[in-house]
Amino acid sequence: MRGSSTRAAAAAALVVALVAALAGPTAPGAHAIVRGQPGSQIYFxxxxxxxxxxxxxxxxxxxxxxxxxxxxxxxxxxxxxxxxxxxxxxxxxxxxxxxxxxxxxxxxxxxxxxxxxxxxxxxxVPIAAASPPVGTRTLILGWGSTCVNTWCASAVVHELPTSVLSDGACAADVTTICTDNPYGGGNCVGDDGSPQVQGSTSSWELVGTALRPSFPTCGSAPSTYLDVTAFxxxxxxxxxxxx
CATH class of the missing domain: 2.40.10.10 (Trypsin-like serine proteases)
Structure with a gap:
């Protein structure tokens, strides 16, 4: 039992470390787009x-x-x-x-x-010149449901730091962007059409718009965004x- 507890604690610590490393200064809180944080300064x-x-x-x-x-x-x-x-x-x-x-x-x-x-x-927000390559850090935003398996929306726009996956991870093609769902988060009902951006606070660029999300299982699989750079x-x- 002690060995199991030690392994569980080590695994938990590793998850925390990975979350911190991936999220950087915008680590999500308990809720958001699903499982992100309020995006108070996103005016586009x-x-x-x-x-x-x-x-x-x-x-x-x-x-x-x-x-x-x-x-x-x-x-x-x-x-x-x-x-x-x-x-x-x-x-x-x-x-x-x-x-x-x-x-x-x-x-x-x-x-x-x-x-x-x-x-x-x-x-x-300007549209990016080219499609983001796999591994690109992006930010997704929206006012959609902030919960998994039930509807609960926020009057404040929410954001979630994420990244671009290979097309095969969600059966995407050259006109779509397969987007990771870190922390069990992602877009949900009400986020359709919402932006996916790359860059930083002073230089965001639009790369995607949210396609129809899955509900009530939002965040259980990578999200798919339309690659606006192709259009x-x-x-x-x-x-x-x-x-």
Whole structure:
């Protein structure tokens, strides 16, 4: 029994050390996107909502007037029933509340662009020049469920430090990014369309948008994100960004 206890304690210490080494200065707390921490300074994250203020998807502010999100979030919804909040870590207060004036769906990929009726007070995030290689440290964000096996959401955007896995780890292909689920965490319901970024606080770059997550087993397997760098040409042609 003593030997077993010693081995268990050593294993626990190793896990703690690995978590600290992987997470660095942004080690997650008890909750988050699932199992992360509040992301109080992330002002390019956008909340996609119904007109009553109910958050149902995330997005990324890629220009003062444009938000990138997942196509499945908006298909079948009339533009008159949608609003977006940007420039704040809270989906129900602060920042700028927008009425969209145009929605453009990619013809095949799960990607949509929303033109805002005005400009955002948030700071846009640029799209990375190339797909992140395996091992790249990334950060995922969202206002979705923060629990495993049940629904519990937060009014504050949450973040989780993670990394890029090989495509085979989640049957991804060249237009998707297989994303690790450290600490049993990952994106969940309500995080669809939310950003995956690389870099640091002063120089974030957008690499992915969350595809439809699994529920109620969020965090039990790697997450799959659409690789937005593969669609830079379409995004630029639709928005004029980078021209």
């Amino acid at each position: 994250a956008a909340s996609v909502q119904d007109r009553a203020g109910g958050h149902f998807c995330g997005g990324s502010l890629i220009d003062p007037s444009w938000v990138l999100t997942a196509k499945h979030c908006l298909q079948g919804r009339a533009i008159e029933t949608v609003q977006l909040r940007t420039g704040t870590p809270h989906h129900n207060s602060g920042g700028t509340l927008h009425v969209p004036v145009l929605i453009r769906h990619h013809p095949s990929a799960d990607l949509a662009l929303v033109r805002l009726g005005g400009t955002s007070s948030g700071r846009p 830079r040409g379409w995004i630029n042609s639709m928005t004029g960004i980078g021209s």
